[in-house]
Amino acid sequence: MFEFLKRTFIAIPIGFYTTLKNMLRKPVTFQYPKEKVPMYPRYRGLHFLERYEDGSERCVCCGLCAAACPSDAIYMEPEETENDERKARVYEINELRCIFCGFCEEACPEEAIFLGKEYEFSDDDRGKMIYTKDDLLVKWPREKPSHIKFIREKRRPYLK
Amino acid sequence: MNWTLILIQVVKVIAVFAVLLTCCAWMTWLERKLVARIQTRLGPMNTGYQGLLQPIADMFKLIFKEDITPGHVDKWIYNLAPLAAFIPATLSIAVVPFGDSITLFGERIDLVISNLNVGILYVLAVTSLGVYALIMAGWSSNSKYSLLGGLRSAAQMISYEIGMGLAIVVVVLMSGTLNLVEIVDKQSSVLDWFVFKNPVAFVIYFICAIAETNRNPFDLPEAESELVAGYNTEYSSMKFGMFFVGEYANMITVGAIATTLFFGGWHGPILPPIVWFAIKVAVFEVFFIWMRGTLPRLRYDQLMAFGWKILLPLAVLNVLVTAFFKL
Numbered sequence: 001m002f003e004f005l006k007r008t009f010i011a012i013p014i015g016f017y018t019t020l021k022n023m024l025r026k027p028v029t030f031q032y033p034k035e036k037v038p039m040y041p042r043y044r045g046l047h048f049l050e051r052y053e054d055g056s057e058r059c060v061c062c063g064l065c066a067a068a069c070p071s072d073a074i075y076m077e078p079e080e081t082e083n084d085e086r087k088a089r090v091y092e093i094n095e096l097r098c099i100f101c102g103f104c105e106e107a108c109p110e111e112a113i114f115l116g117k118e119y120e121f122s123d124d125d126r127g128k129m130i131y132t133k134d135d136l137l138v139k140w141p142r143e144k145p146s147h148i149k150f151i152r153e154k155r156r157p158y159l160k
Numbered sequence: 161m162n163w164t165l166i167l168i169q170v171v172k173v174i175a176v177f178a179v180l181l182t183c184c185a186w187m188t189w190l191e192r193k194l195v196a197r198i199q200t201r202l203g204p205m206n207t208g209y210q211g212l213l214q215p216i217a218d219m220f221k222l223i224f225k226e227d228i229t230p231g232h233v234d235k236w237i238y239n240l241a242p243l244a245a246f247i248p249a250t251l252s253i254a255v256v257p258f259g260d261s262i263t264l265f266g267e268r269i270d271l272v273i274s275n276l277n278v279g280i281l282y283v284l285a286v287t288s289l290g291v292y293a294l295i296m297a298g299w300s301s302n303s304k305y306s307l308l309g310g311l312r313s314a315a316q317m318i319s320y321e322i323g324m325g326l327a328i329v330v331v332v333l334m335s336g337t338l339n340l341v342e343i344v345d346k347q348s349s350v351l352d353w354f355v356f357k358n359p360v361a362f363v364i365y366f367i368c369a370i371a372e373t374n375r376n377p378f379d380l381p382e383a384e385s386e387l388v389a390g391y392n393t394e395y396s397s398m399k400f401g402m403f404f405v406g407e408y409a410n411m412i413t414v415g416a417i418a419t420t421l422f423f424g425g426w427h428g429p430i431l432p433p434i435v436w437f438a439i440k441v442a443v444f445e446v447f448f449i450w451m452r453g454t455l456p457r458l459r460y461d462q463l464m465a466f467g468w469k470i471l472l473p474l475a476v477l478n479v480l481v482t483a484f485f486k487l
Contacts, residue, residue: 022200
C-alpha cells in the first residue's frame with residue numbers, strides 16, 4: 001500500500017515535472033538542409049589541392065599520397081612544365097573508394113593536398129564521383145581565404 | 161412548427177460540428193508538436209508556419225491512400241465499425257452548454273444544441289456506445305491483434321465506466337439535477353466549482369475518462385508494442401482516419417464534459433463565456449497530451465486491478481460520504 005501511494009503521489013508528479021522541464025528546453029533538432037551543424041576543425045571531408053600565393057600549383061606529382069592511400073583511391077600521371085618543373089598532368093581521386101583517413105594529407109611533402117569540410121557531394125552517378133584535377137584544385141583567384149595556416153597549426157602540430 | 165427555431169437549431173448543429181471537427185484536426189497538430197517538445201524535438205515544421213497546415217496534408221494523404229478491404233474480413237461490420245466509432249464520439253457534445261443564452265435578431269438562443277433534462281444520462285449512454293465500434297472492428301477484422309485489441313477495449317471500458325458513472329453520481333447528488341445546463345448554473349462562482357467541493361470525484365472521473373478514450377496510459381486496445389495497432393490494424397485510408405478522428409473527438413468531448421461537470425462550464429470573469437469554455441477545454445486537451453508524453457502504458461492486469469480494486473471502492477465510498485453530508 002505504501003509503495004502504491006509513493007508511486008501515485010510522488011513518482012507521477014515527478015514525471016510530469018520532468019516532461020514539463022523538457023518541454024521548455026530548446027529542441028536539439030537541426031533543420032538540416034536549412035541550418036547546418038558547424039563542423040569540427042579536424043573534420044575530414046572532400047579533398048582539395050592547394051596553390052602557392054602566386055597561383056601556381058603546389059603538387060609536384062611525387063606519388064607519395066597515392067602510395068600512402070590505404071584504399072588506392074588516388075591516381076596520377078606526371079608531366080614537365082616549360083621551365084623544367086614537375087607537375088601533375090592527371091590527378092584523380094576516386095571519392096567512392098576514399099575512406100577519408102587523411103593519410104594523403106600527412107604524406108604530402110609539399111602541403112598540396114588537404115581534406116576540406118565539404119561533405120555534401122553525393123551523386124547517383126559513379127563516374128561523377130571520380131574527381132579530376134580541375135575539380136580538386138582550389139579556384140583561382142581564391143574565393144575563400146586559404147586555411148593552410150590553420151591546418152599547419154591545428155591539424156599537424158607534430159610537424160613543427 | 162416554428163421555422164426560425166428549426167433554422168437556428170440547424171445552424172447550431174452545423175457550427176458545433178464544424179468547430180469540433182476542426183479542433184480534432186488541429187489537435188493532431190498540437191499533440192505532435194507538444195509530444196515533440198517533450199522529447200526536445202521540433203515536430204512538424206515544413207507544412208506552413210510551424211507545420212500548422214500538417215492536418216490538411218494528413219487529411220489529403222489519408223483520402224488518397226488506397227482503401228483496402230482485406231479478403232478475410234466480415235465486410236458489413238468491417239465497413240460499419242469506423243462510422244460506429246466516429247458518430248458517438250461527436251454525438252455527446254450535443255448536450256454540453258458552451259455559453260450563456262444570447263439574443264440574436266430578437267430570438268433568444270441557448271448556446272447548447274439540446275437542453276436535455278437527462279443530459280448526463282445521454283452522455284453516459286452515448287459514450288458507452290463507442291465500445292461497440294471497437295469490438296466490431298476487432299471482431300470483423302478476423303485478425304488476432306484486432307481481436308485482442310477489441311476485447312481489451314471492451315473489458316477496459318466496462319470496468320472504468322462504473323467508476324465514471326459513480327463519479328458522475330456524486331455531481332448529480334451535489335447539484336440535484338441531471339441537466340447539464342443547470343449543473344453549470346450551480347457552479348457560477350469559482351468556489352462553487354465541483355472540483356473544489358469534491359476533488360476525489362473529479363480525479364476518479366478524469367482517470368476513467370482517459371480510460372474511456374483509450375489514451376495513454378490506458379491505451380491498451382491499441383498498444384503498438386504488443387498489438388501492432390490493436391483494433392484498427394486491418395484498416396487503411398479514411399476508415400482508419402475515422403477511428404483517428406473519433407478518438408480525438410472523444411478527447412475533446414471528455415474535456416468538455418469534465419469542464420461542464422467540475423470546472424463551472426462557461427462561467428468566468430471578464431472574457432465572454434465561449435472563450436472561457438474554450439480555454440478550459442484546451443487546458444484539458446493539453447493535459448491529455450502532456451500525460452501521453454509522460455506516463456508509460458499500464459500492464460493489463462494492473463489496469464484491471466486498479467479499476468476494480470481501487471477506483472471502484474473509492475468511488476462507492478465517495479458517493480456514500482457525499483450522500484451522507486447531503487442528508
